[in-house]
Amino acid sequence: MLRLLPRREPSRAMLYLTPFLAVALTMLAGLALFALLGKDPFEAIRIIFLEPLMTLNGLSELTVKAAPLILIATGLAIGFRAGIWNIGAEGQYIMGALAGGCVALAVYPAGGPWLLPLMCLAGAAGGIAWAAIPAMLRTRFATNEILVSLMLVYVAIQFLSAMVHGPLRDPDGLNFPESRLFQGGATVPVLAAGKRAHVGFFFALAAVAAGWVLLGRHIVGFQIKVLGQAPQAARFAGYSERRLVWITFIISGALAGLAGLFEAAGPVGQLVPALPAGYGFTAIIVAFLGRLNPIGILLAGLLMALTYIGGEAAQIAMSLPSATTSVFQGMLLFFLLASDVLVNYRLQFGRASAGSAGKKR
Amino acid sequence: MDLLTGILVSLVVAATPLVFAAIGELVVEKSGVLNLGVEGMMIIGAIAGFAATIETGSYVPGLLAAMLAGALMALLFGVITLSLLANQVASGLALTLFGLGLSALIGQPYSGKSAGAFPHLYIPGLSDLPLIGPLVFGQDGMVYLSLAVVAGVAWFLHRTRAGLVLRAIGENHDAAHAIGYPVVLYRYAALAFGGACAGLGGAYLSLVQAPLWVERMTAGRGWIALALVVFAAWRPWRTVAGAYLFGGVTILQLHGQGLGLKIEAQYLSMLPYLATILVLVLISRSRTVAPASLGKPFHATT
């Protein structure tokens, strides 16, 4: 019989250990899953987790996938810390890409050093605008932000589709539902010729640094933590929930919008209906795996990017189904949430006492 | 079938998966648990039901498999949130992400196959009546089942002692524990029921509505079901009203052209989601009556 005994204080060691435990458990479950699918499990693990790290191209791709995940997850984590659940980052990502892309297409074929910064601003603004809807509805009407932000993902997907089928369709194209390829000055600079790694990764690093300072040193970060852990104490301190809802939605919306813009103006190079690749949802996993801590998110984002690239490689090399990666990611989040119990509780085996365990209140 | 009958029949078809998912989640939330993983349980139910039906060639094992798969997903959520006390919001999201991935993995060999037309009730004479015939006496069996489940839940919650205990646990789990009711056990049971219902709702999509398997075919219906429970103020029959209202919005996109609406398909497809937001805004202005322990972790300390 297994019993849970509450700790007097949360265990800091467990806080940092459990993500590694979750990764290890996911690997084990992954081995079983591959065996079940009739594939050589160790070969699969090697292809997914080691091979991408062995080549320059693999590392370059790693940053390409990690950049949007880290950008979005950092923003989401700031909100999650406050108990404000923006889970519609995918929609904000789409609207950011769309807004930034529209700037490029509007001035086509003009270009210049002013264009990309303008697109970035538009991208962030697009994300903020989309995030402002749940923020406004929550602060004005106390509407549940989880459902609203999520519903807006589906709306954004349809909106993007309507745009590339209609006004933004490439006039010189073959009637495919996609925009023009962005002009030269409207694409994100790559870090090395012939590789797809781009400067977006540096923005992600900057977001991590800024998020770390905000949460660790700044009073706004402190207010966010208090609101998330004890809303009544936040009221006592005089922290405005309305203000914090807006701040967190603006930050997460801006970062998601920026991530969308980098994707559209980077690896993709145009607006297409398939732009939303699920980064907005995977970033939720990244945020939790990183313990809602920006430094942790940096590591978690890289790991998650690895599962994307390795997963693709494994699909090709071992003809694994494409959904394997998302199953992997889902399991990872489950194991992490399950192992969270170790942070606040000690496990005790044995003595099957019917009495419920616990310290006296 | 004239246009009006066609619209009303497809309204019922669009609403029924929402009825299943929402009534299941209603019971879960009445017990004080917030399972945001309805979407994940639905999609797993959709593929499990579809695969079992294709493999056995019969609907009964298909529907049973859908219920079982949904319930298993819910129990997984239960282990993490009730026994290991993880955050319910995060765990619900995890369940959805996991369900979407796993269903795609399981479903790969089944894409492109069709389950064939689901049998409809036919009572000679009655079913041939205009309008009323197809609407009241000519639906598929699942429609009647969904309404029976709602009636059963309404009866259970307000007419049985176990239902009273379930509501009490959702209101104040510490007090219920102090009196001596097994809080966690009731919640596991509620979760399993909610999962089975969500599984049925998913299977309705893949076996009746479509009837074929498409990845991510739930398309946010699990989330809409969650909104419906709030909309219904946790009252069973109001979830039905809400679901049929949403069914009406959904079929606008099917019949939009027929009704002469000159709007791009994409904008019509947005309607159910926009309607959900609108409804959430409207109801959040009134004082709602969520179960007081909803979403709070319970650990018996004394």
Place this chain on the structure above:
Amino acid sequence: MTRSSDHPLLVLEGISKSFPGVKANDNVSFTLGHGEIHALLGENGAGKSTLVKMIYGVLQPDAGSMHFNGEPYRPRKPSDARAHGIGMVFQHFSLFEALTVNENVALGISPELARDNLAARIVEVSDYYGLKLEPERLVGTLSVGERQRVEIVRCLLQNPRLVIMDEPTSVLTPQEVETLFRTLRRLAEEGCSILYISHKLEEIRSLCDTATVLRGGRVVATTTPAQETARSLAEMMIGTALAAPKRAETAIGPVRLALDGLRIRSDQAFGIDIEDMTLEVRAGEIVGIAGVAGNGQVELIEALIGELRADRADAILIDGKPAGWLGPAARRRLGLASVPEERLGHAAVPDLSLADNVVLSAEVRQELAPGGFINSGKVQTFAQSVIDRFNVKANGVGAAARSLSGGNLQKFVVGREVMQEPTVLVASQPTWGVDAGAAAFIHEVLMDLASKGAAVLVISQDLDELFEISTRIAVIAGGRLSAARPVGELTIEAIGLAMGGKGGAEGSGAHA
């Protein structure tokens, strides 16, 4: 009701129970006779609640044995206890606000009992014992006293042989206490035994036949309370004689806090609206606000802190400046400090360190975050000085708030406010649930603060506490406040009547 005169009703022998880090009960034995009213007397944390939870089957003892009516008695769950005819009225009611009286009663009794015309039987039993109840009302709309009646009636419907009552009078007006005692005596005459948990000495002296005194989880005495004095009982309970702090005569200064026709609409489902409250608190004064829980105390403290805003800016004046529309931080700037009732989750964030917890309310006046960046050196120094000056037993400034005992955390919270040298301090239930030592310390701190020229307002359900520290006392009932009167002019009876909502300020004055 069968009765065996050969055996006492309940015998406990050598009961022990440990929790991680605490030995809650250590070798406890006592005997309870038929029709006896038996007190379990002890301070907060003496192990009374743990002991009765074992009798009621909520917890199981680590060692020792129990006999009920001569038979070995080992309840695994509360329904076992109920099957033996044991009922319990909890201190924190096990009631469900959104359910009706009828449903609440049904939940607490066996299914067979709950079946037929329950509502009629509720009315019957409640009338017989003078505990009026309406079966179809939602419990959330009932007063605290009425809620207790629901618990008691629920118990009585099962024809109990033993009723356990955990601190039943802490939420009642003195008049309601009298009614309750009549009911309990009547029950005892009918042969039902009562186990009565309390730390209120006068009550036990007037009600109970026998008292078992617990201290630190052990039985330190078994005695006949009528033959003891309140003082001798207190010494058994606490172990050492406590010197009651003396209120220093201080000069009364200008008005520092004023309420002028304050109105607040509650934003909670079963909240109380505050109606037209007027009050002045002067420098050097401690004004006490007495009242039964659920009469607007929560709304009042939130309105004073600034969590709820008043309808007019000048409905609350701090040092003459209108503060009704200001938030908590702006009010702190004007010199207000506050101690809400709930320590964990309201006054302090449970999982944050003590250092972080000082930032919560001291940031403004101590300038802990100049330019928005938290000065952690300054924060730690301030937190450490609170710990040192107020004798907070804690594992340093890095200890999580929830790791402290109730008394130590309360000392920390009060200290955090007092160290900011406020000109006005408002506190709600400042010694609720803390041990006698910490309570005495906190009383001293409050009186000291007033004597240095601050205006202090204390909201409390504990009349003894208010009489001990206050200069004037007002009564809150139904969201209204009576006029504050000097302690010397007041009697417990007059306050009790006002607490019951009978007679406003003037009426109670006539009685006094």
